[in-house]
Every structure is written in structure tokens, then in C-alpha cells.
Amino acid sequence: MQDIIKRLVETSSPSGREENIQKIILEYIKPYVDDYHIDSLGNLIAHKKGNGKKLLFDAHADEIGFVATYIDDNGFIHIEPLGGHLPVNLPHQRIRFEYGTKGTIGYESEILMKQASDRKEVSFDTLFVDIGARTRNEALSKIRIGETATYDSSFVDMGNRYMSKAMDDRIACAILINVIQTLKSNHHDLYFVFATQEEVGLVGSKAAAYGIEPDYGIALDVTATGFRDTPKGAKRIPMKLGSGPAIKIQDRSMIADHRLNQWIQNIAEESHIPYQFEVLAFGGTNAGVIQTTKSGVITTCISIPTRYLHSASEVVDVFDVRHTAQLMKTIAEKEISI
Amino acid sequence: MVLKELCNLYGVSGNEGEVRNFIRNEIKDYVDEIKVDCLGNLMVKKRGRNCSKQIMFLAHMDEVGLMVEKIEKNGTIKFQSVGGILPSIFPATNVKILGKETLSGVIGIQPIHLQKSVLSPIKMDSLYIDCGANSDTELNGKIEIGDYITFITKFSQLGDLWEGKAFDDRVGCSIMIDILKENITPEFDTWFVFATQEEVGLRGSITASYHIKPDFALVLEGTTACDIPLVERNRYTTQLGKGPAISIAHNGLVFGKKVFTFLKNIAEQKQIPFQVKEKISGGNDATRIAKAEKGTFVGSVSVPVRYIHSPTSVMHPEDYINTQKLAMGIFNNSQNFFNQ
Numbered sequence: 001m002q003d004i005i006k007r008l009v010e011t012s013s014p015s016g017r018e019e020n021i022q023k024i025i026l027e028y029i030k031p032y033v034d035d036y037h038i039d040s041l042g043n044l045i046a047h048k049k050g051n052g053k054k055l056l057f058d059a060h061a062d063e064i065g066f067v068a069t070y071i072d073d074n075g076f077i078h079i080e081p082l083g084g085h086l087p088v089n090l091p092h093q094r095i096r097f098e099y100g101t102k103g104t105i106g107y108e109s110e111i112l113m114k115q116a117s118d119r120k121e122v123s124f125d126t127l128f129v130d131i132g133a134r135t136r137n138e139a140l141s142k143i144r145i146g147e148t149a150t151y152d153s154s155f156v157d158m159g160n161r162y163m164s165k166a167m168d169d170r171i172a173c174a175i176l177i178n179v180i181q182t183l184k185s186n187h188h189d190l191y192f193v194f195a196t197q198e199e200v201g202l203v204g205s206k207a208a209a210y211g212i213e214p215d216y217g218i219a220l221d222v223t224a225t226g227f228r229d230t231p232k233g234a235k236r237i238p239m240k241l242g243s244g245p246a247i248k249i250q251d252r253s254m255i256a257d258h259r260l261n262q263w264i265q266n267i268a269e270e271s272h273i274p275y276q277f278e279v280l281a282f283g284g285t286n287a288g289v290i291q292t293t294k295s296g297v298i299t300t301c302i303s304i305p306t307r308y309l310h311s312a313s314e315v316v317d318v319f320d321v322r323h324t325a326q327l328m329k330t331i332a333e334k335e336i337s338i
Numbered sequence: 339m340v341l342k343e344l345c346n347l348y349g350v351s352g353n354e355g356e357v358r359n360f361i362r363n364e365i366k367d368y369v370d371e372i373k374v375d376c377l378g379n380l381m382v383k384k385r386g387r388n389c390s391k392q393i394m395f396l397a398h399m400d401e402v403g404l405m406v407e408k409i410e411k412n413g414t415i416k417f418q419s420v421g422g423i424l425p426s427i428f429p430a431t432n433v434k435i436l437g438k439e440t441l442s443g444v445i446g447i448q449p450i451h452l453q454k455s456v457l458s459p460i461k462m463d464s465l466y467i468d469c470g471a472n473s474d475t476e477l478n479g480k481i482e483i484g485d486y487i488t489f490i491t492k493f494s495q496l497g498d499l500w501e502g503k504a505f506d507d508r509v510g511c512s513i514m515i516d517i518l519k520e521n522i523t524p525e526f527d528t529w530f531v532f533a534t535q536e537e538v539g540l541r542g543s544i545t546a547s548y549h550i551k552p553d554f555a556l557v558l559e560g561t562t563a564c565d566i567p568l569v570e571r572n573r574y575t576t577q578l579g580k581g582p583a584i585s586i587a588h589n590g591l592v593f594g595k596k597v598f599t600f601l602k603n604i605a606e607q608k609q610i611p612f613q614v615k616e617k618i619s620g621g622n623d624a625t626r627i628a629k630a631e632k633g634t635f636v637g638s639v640s641v642p643v644r645y646i647h648s649p650t651s652v653m654h655p656e657d658y659i660n661t662q663k664l665a666m667g668i669f670n671n672s673q674n675f676f677n678q
Contacts, residue, residue, distance in 0.1 A: 016592020040553075041633035042594065067586055069616040070572055078572045080618040082592055125573055145614045146586045146598060201590035201625070207633030 001178055001325070004028060005162060006155040008170035012096055014065025015082045015203075017148045018042045018196045021061045021170070025194050028177045033192070043208040044194040048186060052335055055188035056214035056297075057179070057328070058205055058286045059172035060198030060221070063165065064310055065150040066095060068129075068143050075133030077103065077143055080124055083199030084310055087122045088115070093312055095129060096152035101142045103131035103149075151312035160318050161241070167314035169198065171304050172220035175325045179332055187335040188216070198286055202253070205286035209293040216260065216298050216336055219287035220328065222314070223248075223278050223303035230307070236281055239305045241317040244274030245324040248301035253284025254291050256300035259338035264300065264327070267334060273327045278303050298338070302327065340364060340515055341500075341658065342493040344508035348436060350403030351420050351538045353486045354378055357399040361511060361532050368518045369530075379546045380532040384524055391526040393672045394552035395517070395665070396543060396623055397510025397559070398536035401503065402647050404487035406435065413471030415443065417487055418462075421537030423647050426460045431649050433467060434490050437481030443469035489649040496652060499578070505643045505651045506560035507536065513558055513662045517669050525673040526553075536623055537647075543623035547630035554597075554635045554675050556668055557624045558661070560653070561615060561640035574616060576642035578654040581611035582661035585638040589621030591628050597637040600675050604667040610660050615640065635675070639664060 013021035022044045026036065029046055036046040044061065064083030071077055090105045097103070107127050114121040129149075133139035151165040162171075176192055191212050196204030198221075209217065223246055226237025239246050247264055248256045268275045278301075287301035304324050307315040340360075349357035358380045366372065371383035380399070402421030409415055415435070419425075429447040434440055446468040447460065467487070471477050493502035514530045529550050534542035547555070565577040576583040584601050585593055605612040624638045641661045644652040 014592075016587060016594060019595070039633050040635050041628065043633070067592075067618070069586065069614065069618075072572060078616070080587065080616075082587060082618075125570075128572075197592055200587070200592055203591060203625075203629055204633070206629045207631065211632035 001174060002157065004177055005171060005174045008174050009155050009164040009166045012098070012150045013061065013063060014148050014150050015062040015197045015199045017098065018061045022194060025061065025173055025177060029180045032180045039208065039211065041204045041207050042196040043204045045208055045212070046180065046192040048180065048183070048190040050186045050189040052188040053215035054191065054212065055336065056191045056193060056209060056212055056217045056290065057176055058193045058195055058217065058219040058290060059176050060169045060196070060205065060286060061173060061194040062196055062199055063150060063168065063170065064199050065148050068097065068145055068147045068149070071136055071139045071143065071145070073136050075135050075139040077129040077131060077139060079127070079129055079149065082148065086310070087124060087127060088119050089311060090127055091122065094152040095149045097143055097149040098147045101131050102152055103129040106130045153312040161315050162318065163313050163315045165312045165314065167306055167316050168222045168309055171222065171316055171321060175220060175321065175328055178325045179328045183329060183332050186332050190332060195286055202284065202286050202289045206289040206293065209290045209297065213294055214297055217287065217290035218299070218331065219285045219290060219301040221285040221301060221303055222306040222309065223280060224309055225305045225307055229305070239276060239278055241305050241307060242319050243276045243305070244320060245327050246276045246278035246303040246305055248278045248287065248303055251280035251284050252282055253288025254299065254301070256287065257298045260298050260300045260336070263336060263338050264331065267330055268327055271326070271330050273323050273330065275327070339512060341509060341512040344512050345493045345502040345504050348434070348488040349399055349401055349504070350486045350488055351400040351535045354399040354534045358532065361399070361515065364515050365518045368521050375545055375549060377542045377545050378534040379542045381546060381550065382518070382530050384518065384528045384530070386524045386526040386528060388525055389527050391553040391676065392550055393524065393526050393528040394531060394547070394550050394555040395514055395528065395669070396531040396533055396546065396555060396557050396627065397514050398507045398533040398542065398623060399511055400534055400537050401506065401508070402537050403489060404433065406481060406483050406485045406487060408483065409474045409477055409481070410466070411474050413473045413476055414446070415467040415469065417467055421647065425462050425465065427648050428465050429460065432490055433487050435467070435469060435481050435485055435487050437485040439480045441469045441481060443467040491650045499652050499654055501650055501652050503649055503651065505641070505653050506646050509560045509641045509653065509658065510558035513665050516662055517666055522670065524669060528669065528672070533623060540621070540623050540626045543626045544630065547627045547634065551631055552627070552634055554672060555627045556665070557622055557627070557636065557638045558665055559622050559638060559640040560643040560646065562620065562646050563642035563644045566644060576613055576615055576640070578642050578644060579656055580613040580642070581657060582664045583613050583615040583640045583642055585615045585640065587618045588625070588638070589619065590625040591621070593637060594635060596678060597635055600678060601637050601639060601668065604671060605664055608663060608667050610663045610667070612660070612664065
């Protein structure tokens with residue numbers, strides 16, 4: 001599984017440009033599914049037939065990124081965000097453009113000084129990318145307007161933990177691939193959605209769920225950790241690395257179905273899978289749009305606790321990854337009764 | 339071209355009737371089907387040689403404006419914005435209140451010597467409309483709470499440019515009317531949606547897309563141009579006179595590579611100058627259309643407009659012509675999108 005995780009997180013595929021990652025995911029799952037298709041929004045939808053009700057598993061294939069919008073006379077590339085970036089985290093990060101050009105995000109000393117009194121001084125208006133070009137023409141020979149980019153960061157095996165860009169949400173994609181590859185039998189009619197454009201507004205998932213019309217929906221995503229995980233962590237966030245998958249109670253996009261949560265909790269206990277609960281005061285996941293599809297879907301979300309979300313170095317715990325995969329597989333094998 | 343007439347009409351979000359009637363009258367002889375849904379969207383169909391795909395062009399009819407919130411005892415009127423408008427641009431603006439009677443008014447503000455600081459931002463609380471009345475009783479039976487209030491700037495020439503209100507998005511409506519009047523039979527069934535309530539939350543386009551279920555959609559818009567003094571080049575977003583702006587991404591949506599490339603290719607093949615929108619802030623109906631039903635291929639092409647969402651905006655006639663050419667190119671070649 002580690003090889004798959006490494007390959008997925010090192011693939012560059014930001015929101016709206018998921019073609020690369022979908023190709024790789026498809027390679028892994030094709031022999032194990034009954035049918036699949038890629039829809040007009042780029043969602044990869046795979047089907048494993050079963051006799052029971054329709055159960056949808058969703059993980060988003062996109063990652064946060066950037067897009068080149070303007071190249072100035074000095075050959076600097078001006079970028080705009082794809083997904084939620086905190087500009088103060090960006091200076092001096094290395095990024096890699098779609099066709100391989102690498103650069104570092106720069107800003108000028110004047111902004112650095114102003115930043116001390118106002119963090120807003122560091123914004124996409126004052127940041128730029130230095131790709132080593134000396135002139136606009138040289139830059140134009142390397143980058144096209146509209147070309148996207150992601151962090152240039154590689155997978156690190158830290159022993160019990162993994163570090164990379166794009167753990168959000170490739171770690172969930174890897175887990176779903178693992179479920180598809182190892183599942184021996186399933187009661188439910190299973191749909192696996194590798195959704196697009198989650199980071200810019202839960203775009204792909206909404207259309208995919210509309211087409212599938214599932215009876216149950218479970219999104220698999222990452223979540224933040226708080227004070228139990230790091231000494232000065234957020235006081236209102238109880239999630240922690242190494243305590244198992246988090247069953248979502250609520251976030252800003254959804255209050256999860258408590259009957260489905262209770263059932264998941266029961267099977268986790270029967271199967272001796274550790275779990276924790278998640279209540280998040282901010283953010284949302286695809287579960288939020290799946291729940292309100294058509295006349296409504298019984299929905300929840302399972303989260304993998306992750307440190308330093310939306311950075312080039314997101315950290316997950318191998319224990320959590322393993323147990324999340326085990327929990328998802330157990331869910332996929334059984335019949336949901338609520 | 340009916341841009342001038344369209345911009346002089348009043349159609350604040352939710353009150354698009356006047357604009358809808360005008361458009362309906364202009365295009366009724368050139369279309370095969372006309373529908374108005376419960377949100378007020380005007381949806382007209384141009385039957386194609388082939389009905390296996392549905393193409394949708396969409397522009398919104400509504401414009402930003404105001405609404406009567408409260409009539410004070412002293413005869414002044416408190417108001418709310420309909421759509422996103424900066425309070426700082428309100429003072430001393432002429433408006434019309436569209437009640438049982440239409441009243442002229444001017445937005446008042448405390449005189450400069452009574453202001454705590456001329457630099458402090460203007461808040462809605464300090465603003466009111468003066469329509470010449472001395473008490474609320476004078477206004478009885480003329481206007482009431484909930485009446486729409488509109489900017490009244492008339493379309494006119496500004497040097498080589500055009501000025502007027504509501505270029506966002508009557509410019510899109512006007513270009514769609516131009517295409518319809520050419521009376522060309524397209525390859526695929528093509529719908530033209532004149533949508534409502536874009537400015538208050540992209541609303542009309544939701545029901546229109548679920549109704550039409552397009553296979554490919556194009557949004558024609560007016561978008562921000564910031565090519566003005568004191569703004570650095572990298573913050574322009576778009577520039578006047580550089581042609582239609584094709585969007586890569588905006589709030590809530592990244593445009594697919596297939597769509598972006600298709601739009602760019604048509605512009606390049608037909609040698610139409612174009613620009614790429616350089617900022618992703620703001621959004622339009624494309625976000626709604628993309629997510630409707632099982633998902634839709636959608637693109638967005640915009641005419642650059644300075645001082646957007648204000649009583650007076652400014653645009654370039656050449657941008658109108660080139661956006662019209664590009665839209666026409668897309669209308670005539672939509673079948674190529676599916677053969678890429």
C-alpha cells in the first residue's frame with residue numbers, strides 16, 4: 001500500500017486538472033471492478049455490483065494548487081490559488097508546473113517588513129513565482145498562461161508516519177483502492193467515486209451523486225488535529241494522530257446521520273477497530289453535498305487525522321491509515337442496518 | 339445591436355420583467371420555442387439539424403440596485419443593496435424609486451464639515467434617499483417597503499468608449515440577441531437563457547440548467563476590468579480593448595482543460611483577440627451550471643467592464659464586437675467541442 005500512497009501523493013493533479021491522477025487510479029482498480037466511467041466533470045466512477053441497496057464511497061482525487069495567470073516584464077509568474085491557501089505559508093515554497101517547470105514563490109523585502117504589522121500584506125497580489133527566467137519571453141518559453149502547478153514535494157516514510165503534499169485526499173484514494181483490490185464479497189451495490197474539484201467547492205461529487213442516486217453515502221477525507229495531538233493545538237479540536245479513523249459527527253457542511261454513525265461504531269467495536277469522533281467547527285467535505293442530493297441520502301464521513309493540512313508537508317499516521325482501510329473494508333462487506 | 343436600449347431599462351434582481359419583455363419582443367420571430375419558468379428565466383430554443391445534444395448559452399438579465407427598507411417620519415428613505423455594491427459609491431447618486439408611482443431621489447449623506455473624518459469608510463447606516471418629501475405622509479400611497487430602487491445612468495459615448503449602467507450583464511444579453519437575429523440553424527439544438535437573480539446568488543441559472551440539461555454551456559458575462567491608475571499591472575484582472583476574457587477558474591469552479599482549449603482555439607482560428615482573466619475572485623452562473631444534474635461542460639467568456647456594480651460603468655466597443663465574434667464562432671462550431 002505504501003507504494004500506491006507514494007505514487008498517488010507525488011502525482012501532480014490540482015482541482016480541475018485531475019486527468020493525471022484518474023489515469024493512475026484507474027490503472028490500479030480496473031481489473032477489480034465490474035464497470036467504470038469518467039463523467040463530464042472528470043469524476044472517475046467505478047462500480048462493484050451487489051444485490052443490496054446502493055452504497056457510495058467518495059474520496060476526492062484533486063489537491064490544492066495554483067494557476068499561472070500573468071507573466072510580468074521581469075519574467076516572474078503571477079499565480080492565483082486553486083483551493084484554500086493561506087498566503088503567509090507560501091513564501092519560498094517550491095512549486096512545479098504542469099509541464100515540469102519548477103520555481104519558488106517569492107516576495108519582496110518591502111512586503112516582508114509590512115507583513116510584521118499586517119499579515120494581509122502577503123497575498124496573491126504580492127507573491128510571485130521565480131522560475132529563473134530573466135525576461136518575459138524566456139518565461140513564456142517555459143510556462144503558458146493557464147498552466148497549473150502544485151507543491152513540489154515528495155513522499156517521506158518517517159517510520160510510523162508518512163509526510164507529503166496532497167495527503168488531502170490521496171490517502172483516502174489509496175485506501176479506497178485498497179478496499180477495491182482486497183474486497184472478497186459485498187452485499188451492497190457499491191459505487192466508488194474519485195471526485196474532482198472538491199477543494200474549490202465540492203463540485204464533482206455533487207454531480208456524481210446525482211447520477212448514482214445512492215441509498216447510503218460515505219465520504220472519506222482528512223481532518224485536522226488539535227490540543228490532544230500537539231501542545232498548542234486548537235482547543236476545540238479533539239482529533240489526534242494515531243487514535244484511529246474519525247467518525248464525523250458534524251462540520252460546516254453537514255450533520256452526519258447518527259443512525260449510520262451508530263452502526264459504523266458498532267461494527268468497529270465488533271471488529272476491534274479503534275476509532276475516534278470528529279466535530280469540526282470549520283470546513284466541509286463532499287459528504288455535505290452527497291447528503292442533500294435529490295431527495296436526500298443517508299450520509300456520513302470517515303476522516304483520517306492529518307497534521308499541517310493544505311501544506312507541502314501533510315503528516316498522517318500509518319496506524320490510522322491501516323485501521324481506516326480495515327474499517328472501510330468491513331463496512332463494504334456488511335449489510336448496513338439502521 | 340440593442341445594448342443601448344437594454345442598459346437603459348430597469349431590471350434589478352428579482353424585478354427583471356421589463357428587460358424580459360423587451361428581449362422577448364426582440365427575438366420572438368427568430369426562435370422555435372419560448373419558455374418562462376417560475377423564477378422568471380426567459381429560455382428560448384433555436385432548433386438544430388440534430389437534437390441529440392443540447393447546447394446552452396446563458397447571460398443574466400438582472401443588475402445590481404437597491405430596495406426600500408424603511409420610510410422615516412421625516413420623509414427620507416432607508417434602503418438596502420440588492421447585489422454587491424460598495425457603500426462608499428452611494429453618496430450623491432441619482433436614483434429612481436419604482437413604487438406605485440416612480441419617484442426621483444438622490445442618495446444623501448451628512449455634509450463634509452459634520453463628518454468625523456473624511457477618510458472613514460461610509461456605512462449604510464449614515465445613508466438615506468432624499469426624494470424631496472418633508473414627511474412620511476407625503477409618500478403614502480406612492481411608495482412602500484420592498485419597492486425596488488434603480489440607478490438611472492443613460493447609455494452614452496465616452497470618448498472612444500461607452501458608459502452606462504448594467505453592462506453586467508446586458509452586454510451578454512445583447513450579444514445573445516445578435517446571434518439569434520442572424521437566424522442561423524445550428525448543428526445541435528441551442529437554448530438561449532436570459533437568466534434572473536445572478537447578482538444575489540446565481541439563482542436563476544440553477545433551475546434553467548436542470549430544465550435544459552445541456553451537454554455544453556457557455557456563460558456570457560460582463561467582468562471586472564481594473565486597468566486604471568494606481569493599480570499595479572499584476573492586479574488588472576482584465577483590460578479594456580484587449581478582447582473577450584476567457585476564464586480559467588473562478589469562485590467555486592475550475593474550467594476544464596477541454597473547454598478552455600476549445601474556446602481558445604476558436605479565438606485563435608478566427609483571429610479574434612482575447613485575454614485570459616487574470617484573477618479568480620468572483621464567480622458567475624457557470625458554477626451552478628457545472629454542478630447541475632450529472633454535471634455539465636461549461637465555459638465562461640466575458641466583456642471587460644470598468645467600475646462594475648456601480649451607477650456608471652465603462653466598456654470598449656471593440657470588446658463588444660470581438661466577444662460577439664467569439665460567441666458567434668462558438669455557436670457555429672459547438673459540434674466541434676464533442677469531436678475534440
